[in-house]
Amino acid sequence: MSSIDFAALAERDHADPLAAKRNLFRIPTDTIYLDGNSLGLMTHATATRVQEVVQRQWANDGIKSWNQHDWVNLPSLVGDKIAPIIGAAPGQVICCDSISVNLFKVLSAAIKLQDGRTQVVSTQDNFPTDLYMVQGLSQLLGEKHCALTTVDENAILEQPSQFINEHTAVVLLTEVNFRTGRRLPLQQLIAHAHAVGALVIVDLAHSAGAMPVELDAWQADFAVGCTYKYLNGGPGAPAFVYVAKRHLQRLNQPLAGWFGHAQPFAFDPVYQPADTIKQMLSGTPSIIAMSAVDAALDAFTGVDLQQVREKSIALSELFLELLASYDFAHAFECISPADPRARGSQLSFAHDDAYAICQALIEANVIADFRAPNYLRVGFTPLYTSYTDIGVAVERLAAIMQEESYRAPRFQQRHAVT
Ligand SMILES: Cc1ncc(COP(=O)(O)O)c(C=O)c1O
Ligand SMILES: Nc1c(O)cccc1C(=O)C[C@H](N)C(=O)O
Numbered sequence: 001m002s003s004i005d006f007a008a009l010a011e012r013d014h015a016d017p018l019a020a021k022r023n024l025f026r027i028p029t030d031t032i033y034l035d036g037n038s039l040g041l042m043t044h045a046t047a048t049r050v051q052e053v054v055q056r057q058w059a060n061d062g063i064k065s066w067n068q069h070d071w072v073n074l075p076s077l078v079g080d081k082i083a084p085i086i087g088a089a090p091g092q093v094i095c096c097d098s099i100s101v102n103l104f105k106v107l108s109a110a111i112k113l114q115d116g117r118t119q120v121v122s123t124q125d126n127f128p129t130d131l132y133m134v135q136g137l138s139q140l141l142g143e144k145h146c147a148l149t150t151v152d153e154n155a156i157l158e159q160p161s162q163f164i165n166e167h168t169a170v171v172l173l174t175e176v177n178f179r180t181g182r183r184l185p186l187q188q189l190i191a192h193a194h195a196v197g198a199l200v201i202v203d204l205a206h207s208a209g210a211m212p213v214e215l216d217a218w219q220a221d222f223a224v225g226c227t228y229k230y231l232n233g234g235p236g237a238p239a240f241v242y243v244a245k246r247h248l249q250r251l252n253q254p255l256a257g258w259f260g261h262a263q264p265f266a267f268d269p270v271y272q273p274a275d276t277i278k279q280m281l282s283g284t285p286s287i288i289a290m291s292a293v294d295a296a297l298d299a300f301t302g303v304d305l306q307q308v309r310e311k312s313i314a315l316s317e318l319f320l321e322l323l324a325s326y327d328f329a330h331a332f333e334c335i336s337p338a339d340p341r342a343r344g345s346q347l348s349f350a351h352d353d354a355y356a357i358c359q360a361l362i363e364a365n366v367i368a369d370f371r372a373p374n375y376l377r378v379g380f381t382p383l384y385t386s387y388t389d390i391g392v393a394v395e396r397l398a399a400i401m402q403e404e405s406y407r408a409p410r411f412q413q414r415h416a417v418t
Contacts, residue, residue, distance in 0.1 A: 037379030176344030
């Protein structure tokens with residue numbers, strides 16, 4: 001048995017320097033949303049902006065809007081808004097396509113820069129699309145030009161020289177593991193890769209907006225990330241890609257589309273890439289979706305990402321502490337690192353009944369998610385998750401576990417998206 005001290009949690013919310021940011025978001029009624037690591041919530045400003053783009057810009061100004069509302073520069077404007085969140089100086093980030101497509105562009109370009117080296121090293125448990133993109137490129141170019149080696153996360157940390165060495169062309173690392181929430185020490189791994197002449201591509205899907213990221217200071221070569229998780233850009237929102245300034249003049253990305261041309265409206269039959277980050281564009285940007293990202297990013301105005309990180313750690317530690325006070329806690333094996341500095345902004349628990357428990361939580365308006373084979377994930381978004389939220393979530397979880405309501409047949413039925 002346990003009882004949660006909600007007065008103490010309310011005090012922590014009162015003292016929270018980020019508390020006011022919660023008002024910028026549409027929080028579904030009576031809902032504790034712990035899935036911002038998959039799809040962030042919508043801001044009020046986003047809804048207003050999408051209305052504006054659709055009802056006024058497109059409806060009234062039609063094609064004139066490319067100039068009148070600067071639609072044509074939206075990818076780089078949004079890129080420059082994302083840049084400070086990931087520690088990049090202006091001119092190195094652009095918003096476009098998906099992580100998958102952007103990975104294909106930077107992987108191909110990086111391999112080409114390496115002139116002779118062919119090995120791409122990544123982690124076995126990386127998000128599958130990252131590995132698929134290397135496999136696809138390998139099929140296209142042939143194993144002799146691009147070959148994937150996957151390595152266990154522990155092994156890469158314990159013996160970096162064994163896996164990242166003079167044979168390695170590119171190291172592809174996701175900072176935070178989507179399944180376990182484990183955070184890799186990127187700065188250290190980038191330094192090691194550079195010492196042996198390898199280039200590094202970083203996937204920031206679970207980092208951007210959740211913690212400080214210092215791409216320029218770490219000297220990352222390339223990075224990709226999505227805007228639909230902690231940046232709250234909306235379902236399928238366009239992703240971003242970072243190319244370090246030092247590579248911009250000598251890059252050759254293969255999805256050479258007209259928006260990446262030096263002069264798209266010259267309609268030149270011969271491709272001539274822009275010499276700026278715009279060369280990473282391919283086709284026409286999705287303006288409505290990108291406008292949603294643009295508006296959502298305003299929630300980061302004045303935000304200190306160190307404070308975001310501190311609150312993320314405090315929320316996750318609170319979750320663990322409250323959970324531990326219940327008898328049923330022993331059945332939840334936390335597979336995320338015990339040291340909060342080695343985690344992203346989520347906790348993952350292995351439990352034999354994780355799927356049914358997750359469904360029961362969702363029915364109780366605690367939105368968590370499930371990842372195969374038996375992991376329950378809870379994500380913390382410091383801009384809108386409160387300390388009281390954590391108390392309510394654990395209290396509702398306790399009711400589900402104590403009453404064993406998750407055993408009901410309706411919670412066993414699997415959905416297509418989990
Ligand atoms: C680490 C990581 N990379 C890539 C993706 C997917 O990228 P996209 O669907 O934008 O191609 C995800 C989640 O969807 C992810 O967690
Ligand atoms: N991108 C997603 C989607 O289009 C549908 C459902 C979930 C997602 C996700 O973001 C999955 C996510 N990358 C994960 O960490 O599991």
